[in-house]
Amino acid sequence: MTNHESNVVGPDVMLIALAASISNTPLIPNAAVLGELLLHHHHHHHDTSKINNLIDSMRASSPTRTRSSSLANNNNNNASDNQDTINSWMLYHPSALNMFDQIVYNMKGKKIVTFLDYDGTLSPIVADPDKAFMTKKMRGTLKDIARHFPTAIVTGRCRDKVYSFVKLAELYYAGSHGMDIKGPTKSRNPNKGNDKALLCQPASKFLPMIEEVYKILLEKTKCVPGAKVENNKFCLSVHFRCVDEKCWAALAEQVRLVLNEYPKLKLTQGRKVLEIRPTIKWDKGKALQFLLESLGYENSNDVFPIYIGDDRTDEDAFKVLRNRGQGIGILVSRVPKDTEASYTLKDPVEASSKIFLLLLLFNFIRKYFLVLFI
Numbered sequence: 001m002t003n004h005e006s007n008v009v010g011p012d013v014m015l016i017a018l019a020a021s022i023s024n025t026p027l028i029p030n031a032a033v034l035g036e037l038l039l040h041h042h043h044h045h046h047d048t049s050k051i052n053n054l055i056d057s058m059r060a061s062s063p064t065r066t067r068s069s070s071l072a073n074n075n076n077n078n079a080s081d082n083q084d085t086i087n088s089w090m091l092y093h094p095s096a097l098n099m100f101d102q103i104v105y106n107m108k109g110k111k112i113v114t115f116l117d118y119d120g121t122l123s124p125i126v127a128d129p130d131k132a133f134m135t136k137k138m139r140g141t142l143k144d145i146a147r148h149f150p151t152a153i154v155t156g157r158c159r160d161k162v163y164s165f166v167k168l169a170e171l172y173y174a175g176s177h178g179m180d181i182k183g184p185t186k187s188r189n190p191n192k193g194n195d196k197a198l199l200c201q202p203a204s205k206f207l208p209m210i211e212e213v214y215k216i217l218l219e220k221t222k223c224v225p226g227a228k229v230e231n232n233k234f235c236l237s238v239h240f241r242c243v244d245e246k247c248w249a250a251l252a253e254q255v256r257l258v259l260n261e262y263p264k265l266k267l268t269q270g271r272k273v274l275e276i277r278p279t280i281k282w283d284k285g286k287a288l289q290f291l292l293e294s295l296g297y298e299n300s301n302d303v304f305p306i307y308i309g310d311d312r313t314d315e316d317a318f319k320v321l322r323n324r325g326q327g328i329g330i331l332v333s334r335v336p337k338d339t340e341a342s343y344t345l346k347d348p349v350e351a352s353s354k355i356f357l358l359l360l361l362f363n364f365i366r367k368y369f370l371v372l373f374i
């Protein structure tokens, strides 16, 4: 609890005690009623501080705001401070493209497995979540990659929805922030078996609750122009990209109030989106671990997982790779962010397709010039 919160709680507690001590006095409400009123007052304060924290976090997680405000400033000092910050961040998280030699060196002799987030990584961020299409070029590159390495899409989206964008049956899909994992429905390699039977849904008992909250949120957010609630099956997204900043507080309040009634659900945040999910200990990192185990790499030193993502939720996966001391995490971002990823890429689509091409080249060299690598 923060000092701020404890300041709020203190006086309320004292007043409740006072109410109890005067309960026998006529002409004033009894202690139970007074206590109830004060508790309501306390909850209201508590809610207000929770909502304020949420609004602050919605503002802070808006990189375009940071960029545009620093540009609007048009102040040379600020611009050079900004550049210094970017440079020192890049020192710790260099571009994956510039570090390609080192990455290839570390991959030497290992089995590559690729994990890719969808929005902001394979497709550019757009205003309408239903129109976040992937380019044909990206689909072609993904297809090539999947031919050579096991490849998984790990996303906050509903698994079926992301499949309708990617349309490649030879991939693994981990939807709902990894809470809905399914193996390929088409073999990557006709000579090998596949993981058709693979299915993992650790949050299935939350399905009715998520459905219920989805309906409530649809209703409650109607009054906020531009707000959009997306049903991602085992989790929900409340989008505020198209909501005027003046209405963010109203939206945050609606969402917070609904969630107060559902303590088994938690609220996290992505890019201009509030994400509601079950409080189970499962995330994109757990999904990555599960998939590596399913592929037989549980205790293997032979594997080199590559995870590319742009969002806060991808940090759980970057952390797993760091802890395993295996493979690499690549963050797609143009602005400095706190990250566990080792490398960065600036551009969602083009840069990632470049790194894929380099991977393919690496695979080609490994196949035909094996001597150089082993």
Ligand SMILES: O=P(O)(O)OC[C@H]1O[C@H](O[C@H]2O[C@H](CO)[C@@H](O)[C@H](O)[C@H]2O)[C@H](O)[C@@H](O)[C@@H]1O
Binding pocket: 117, 118, 119, 120, 124, 125, 126, 127, 128, 129, 132, 154, 155, 156, 157, 230, 232, 237, 239, 241, 270, 271, 272, 273, 275, 311, 313
């Ligand atoms: O894990 P991800 O694949 O990155 O999914 C996270 C959220 O992605 C989608 O929202 C984001 O992309 C939208 C389309 O570009 C954009 O309009 C929105 O502002 C972004 O937050 C998806 O719609 C959400 O459900 C996911 O939670």
